Amino acid sequence: MREAALYRSKLYAEVRSFFNQRDYVEVDTPSLSLDLIPEPTIENFGTRFDNEFIGSTDLYLIPSPEVYMKKLIAMGFGSVYQLSHCFRNSEQIGKIHNPEFSMLEYYTMGADEQDSIGITEELFAHIAPRNGVDHLRPPFAHLTVEEAMKRYANIDLDQHQSQRTLALEARKLGLQVPEEKESWEETFNRIFLTFVEPNLPQDKPLVLDRYPAQIDCLAKRDGNYRKRWEMYIGGVEVANCYDEERNPEVVRSYYRKEYAKLVQKRTETGSVIPDADPDFADIFKNFPQCSGVAIGMDRLLMLLMGKTDLRGVILFPLSGMLGSGKNCNI
Amino acid sequence: MIKAGQIDKGTALLIKGQPFVCIDREFVNPGKGSAFVRLKLKSPSTGQTLSETMKSQDNAEDIQVSDRDSQYLYNDGENFHFMLTDTFEQIEVPMATFPDYEFLMKDGETYRCTFWEEQILDIQIPPKVIFFVAEAEEAVKGDTVQGATKYITTETGLKVRVPIFIKQGEKIRVNTETKEYLERVNN
Structure with a gap:
């Protein structure tokens, strides 16, 4: 455990020196928030502030520091970075998941998601020790989702923009897609998780670029795709990057649509429904061009230490504290 | 029927008419996508393993299993031979389905076995x-x-x-x- 603590301390010092040398401002924003960005697929933790004179207010643990970092960018902070704890509910507890995890998030002004690849490569060159972790060293491998779907599932996504035809392709591949209606994203992920993700090259960090536009998020749209990439190392998702959406109307419509989806889904399941700030889109009236990257630091640390399990990297993982309960995947 | 998200290690399922036992399951939340579950399933009759990726909300056909005491008699290099202690009926299980069990089971000892119809899906070795x-x-x-x-x-x-x-x-x-x-x- 002591080794893991020392390793983390060294990694954080290197991350800080990298960004400080490049004039990013390190920020420290709240973990407890009044509202979150609506993301129907990320379950949240809810809690409450109680005071006998002021009254009570619902609060939510952040699943990422995005809301606050974007507010600072809108205020003119310039390039910013943060090392923070983030919280996601309901995900599995085990080898590569812990409901509380550490995230490095950095936003580079004037950059797009392609520039962020170069910046992240420089960061990795800076933090990877000289020996022993060749599979983490840049240059990164690069593949678009469109190319990956062609290569591993023989599907041309541009030809299958409707769920109906994509489901037909999935069935041809032997997948069981139920007849009931499902979203394009769900059918896409059936194919992606069965044929693509397990076969992605693992010898180098892989930037999987240009996610389908149907997977809605706050990355700019570009035709059938989004200016967004994820990085996989050894088959594990480690980073996510956007060319950040700056159009207030697009952000407003995203909020409206995704919040409605979130409320509908969570009313059915009974899980926490966080508030969303109806005026959040207003900060984009004057928002600089920028690209943001989020890196799961516990996973990165695990890979740097040559381990395959977060237990032994995170000092008190929830799975350890719960014992070997049913929810733990060992 | 069972929701895919509720399938756990040891759950027995019927897939295309064949029984399978879940030997591993992993929840996956692809970036900004819905919740899925990746299952590793094993066929008790052939030992063949199968990977299935399902949406957590998908339905799967689970099967009703029962536990019965069975006495382990011997192995012939290919099959384990058991005798049901209640009916004295003899049953064979391919050894390939349970690798290493030949070194863990003692001749003559009674083990709790999970049955589906007349087929052994699992042999419960004490921890x-x-x-x-x-x-x-x-x-x-x-x-x-x-x-x-x-x-x-x-x-x-x-x-x-x-x-x-x-x-x-x-x-x-x-x-x-x-x-x-x-x-x-x-x-």
Whole structure:
């Protein structure tokens, strides 16, 4: 455990020196928030502030520091970075998941998601020790989702923009897609998780670029795709990057649509429904061009230490504290 | 019917008419996508494994299983032979389905088995079992290195790494999942 603590301390010092040398401002924003960005697929933790004179207010643990970092960018902070704890509910507890995890998030002004690849490569060159972790060293491998779907599932996504035809392709591949209606994203992920993700090259960090536009998020749209990439190392998702959406109307419509989806889904399941700030889109009236990257630091640390399990990297993982309960995947 | 998200290790399912037992499951939340579950399934009749990725909300056909006591008789190199203790009926299970079990089961011992119709889906080996040390190397005299270990062989043929003080003829408790030595058992 002591080794893991020392390793983390060294990694954080290197991350800080990298960004400080490049004039990013390190920020420290709240973990407890009044509202979150609506993301129907990320379950949240809810809690409450109680005071006998002021009254009570619902609060939510952040699943990422995005809301606050974007507010600072809108205020003119310039390039910013943060090392923070983030919280996601309901995900599995085990080898590569812990409901509380550490995230490095950095936003580079004037950059797009392609520039962020170069910046992240420089960061990795800076933090990877000289020996022993060749599979983490840049240059990164690069593949678009469109190319990956062609290569591993023989599907041309541009030809299958409707769920109906994509489901037909999935069935041809032997997948069981139920007849009931499902979203394009769900059918896409059936194919992606069965044929693509397990076969992605693992010898180098892989930037999987240009996610389908149907997977809605706050990355700019570009035709059938989004200016967004994820990085996989050894088959594990480690980073996510956007060319950040700056159009207030697009952000407003995203909020409206995704919040409605979130409320509908969570009313059915009974899980926490966080508030969303109806005026959040207003900060984009004057928002600089920028690209943001989020890196799961516990996973990165695990890979740097040559381990395959977060237990032994995170000092008190929830799975350890719960014992070997049913929810733990060992 | 069962939701895919509720399938756990040990859950028995019917896939295309064939029974399968879940041996591993992993939840996956692809970036900004819906919740999925990746299942590793094993066919008890052939030992064949299968990977399935399902949406957590998908329905799967689970099957009703029952536990019955069965006495382990012997293996013929291909099949384990059991006898149901209630009906005295004899049943075969391919050894390939349960790798290593030949070294964990004792002839004549009764095990709880999970059945679907007349087929054994799972043999429940207790998590800790006492074995007899059938063969052990002699400790080298003067070997006082702390934590020194050696290998012994149990009456079932299982090789276990044990502390050097364990002698032939003694009994030891073993974790049957990891096959690791736990402690010496005094008579």
